[in-house]
Amino acid sequence: xxxxxxxxxxxxxxxxxxxxxxxxxxxxxxxxxxxxxxxxxxxxxxxxxxxxxxxxxxxxxxxxxxxxxxxxxxxxxxxxxxxxxxxxxxxxxxxxxxxxxxxxxxxxxxxxxxxxxxxxxxxxxxxxxxxxxxxxxxxxxxxxxxxxxxxxxxxxxxxxxxxxxxxxxxxxxxxxxxxxxxxxxxxxxxxxxxxxxxxxxxxxxxxxxxxxxxxxxxxxxxxxxxx
Ligand SMILES: [Zn+2]
Numbered sequence: 001x002x003x004x005x006x007x008x009x010x011x012x013x014x015x016x017x018x019x020x021x022x023x024x025x026x027x028x029x030x031x032x033x034x035x036x037x038x039x040x041x042x043x044x045x046x047x048x049x050x051x052x053x054x055x056x057x058x059x060x061x062x063x064x065x066x067x068x069x070x071x072x073x074x075x076x077x078x079x080x081x082x083x084x085x086x087x088x089x090x091x092x093x094x095x096x097x098x099x100x101x102x103x104x105x106x107x108x109x110x111x112x113x114x115x116x117x118x119x120x121x122x123x124x125x126x127x128x129x130x131x132x133x134x135x136x137x138x139x140x141x142x143x144x145x146x147x148x149x150x151x152x153x154x155x156x157x158x159x160x161x162x163x164x165x166x167x168x169x170x171x172x173x174x175x176x177x178x179x180x181x182x183x184x185x186x187x188x189x190x191x192x193x194x195x196x197x198x199x200x201x202x203x204x205x206x207x208x209x210x211x212x213x214x215x216x217x218x219x220x221x222x223x224x225x226x227x
Contacts, residue, residue: 011186012198013059013111026055029113032179036116039157048146051121053130053175057110059202066105067205069098077101079171081133091209099221100171104210106198107190107222109162109176114183117175120146130175137174147174162225169224192218 009015019027028036040050068074076084076097084097109115119130123142130136130143137143154160158181163173196214199207210217 007189008194008198011111011190012106012195013057013062013108014198014202016056016058019056019113022052022055024052026052027113028055028116029179029182031182032114032116035157035159035179039154039159042153042157043146043149046149047122048120048149049122050118050146052116052118053132054110054117055115056113057108059105059111059198062103062105062108062111063202063204065102066098069102070094070205079166091206092213095206095209095213095217099169099217101173103170104195104199104217104221105202105204106195107218109178109183112183112186114179114186115162116177117173118146118177119143119175132173132175134172134174143175150177160227162227164226167224167226169220187223190222195222 006015006017010018016027018029020030020033021027022033036050036052043050065074069076070086072086076086077100078084078097079100086094086097089097103109117132119136120143121128123145124130128142135141137147150159150161154177158179159177160180161174161176162178162183163170163176166172192215195218196211199210199214204210
């Protein structure tokens with residue numbers, strides 16, 4: 001593979017060349033992994049145990065999630081955390097409903113190894129399963145102290161929250177952080193055209209509709225982050 005091709009494969013989740021395995025079983029970009037550990041050490045001094053729920057996800061994995069949501073095998077939620085009935089929607093509205101919480105395969109920031117979903121394992125019982133719901137991270141929720149700590153300190157380690165607020169694209173995700181020094185580079189390398197090529201070569205559910213609306217999807221859900 002040419003180096004440009006291999007970079008594109010990394011950015012779209014088709015290659016794992018840019019990743020290192022971690023002791024916790026997740027895979028991340030080496031720099032993101034190192035800085036995450038440094039941040040976790042600092043947070044631990046304040047009684048917060050930064051714990052990964054999800055890190056790298058491959059194109060194939062994202063394509064499975066995408067398919068499961070569009071086919072109704074996995075529940076799709078709206079902004080109020082209520083289940084959406086996809087059958088009553090036209091194709092474009094279906095895509096929008098899924099894109100609120102699930103990235104298009106090839107365009108997930110989780111492909112980059114720079115983005116992490118996390119919770120505070122010290123704040124809950126050992127067997128607690130994080131649901132990644134806003135209430136867990138807001139005032140009164142078990143992970144609110146972590147949210148406040150991250151707001152103050154994450155940027156010192158290079159991390160930011162691309163979905164901090166809802167701005168007519170992806171829903172607010174207080175659990176999702178991104179390692180800016182690498183993620184910003186990857187975001188610049190990605191383009192709507194590149195993504196179209198990737199999807200054409202690696203078919204996904206509702207392929208035709210996705211390609212028809214790709215420019216709009218790209219603008220609203222990929223480029224539209226809090227930065
Ligand atoms: Zn995430």
